[in-house]
Amino acid sequence: MGAEFLFMDDNARPHRVSIVDECLQSEDITRMDWPAYSPDLNPIEHVWDMLGRRIAARQPAPTCLPELRRALLEEWCNIPHDQIDNLILSMPRRCKACIASSGRHTPY
Numbered sequence: 001m002g003a004e005f006l007f008m009d010d011n012a013r014p015h016r017v018s019i020v021d022e023c024l025q026s027e028d029i030t031r032m033d034w035p036a037y038s039p040d041l042n043p044i045e046h047v048w049d050m051l052g053r054r055i056a057a058r059q060p061a062p063t064c065l066p067e068l069r070r071a072l073l074e075e076w077c078n079i080p081h082d083q084i085d086n087l088i089l090s091m092p093r094r095c096k097a098c099i100a101s102s103g104r105h106t107p108y
Contacts, residue, residue, distance in 0.1 A: 008032040041094050043087035050083065051075055 007029050009015040024031060054075040055062070062068040097106040 006030055006032050008034065010034065041091070041098060043084075043091065046087050047079065047084060050079055054078070 007024060009031070011034050014020075051072065055068070055071055058071055058075075062071045094106065
């Protein structure tokens, strides 16, 4: 990863279990301090949400891992690029809102 690499996660419980801490330490990976309840400004979280909603709406729903894999790939390819572009273009507004709220809740 390199000496300047800094790992960022969102303090979710699965990211904070001891086995994860041990793995990061064994690889000399430094974790970024991330205050609890900080807003998640990463637009990929919204893309994952879009993808999850698309999978949940599929009829019939995937019933095994190979079907889920195919469905995820299909839905990933079908997410309109303008939606992703809009998320990226929203970053200045998101950052301003986060600064204005002193890192507390924002409408995003």
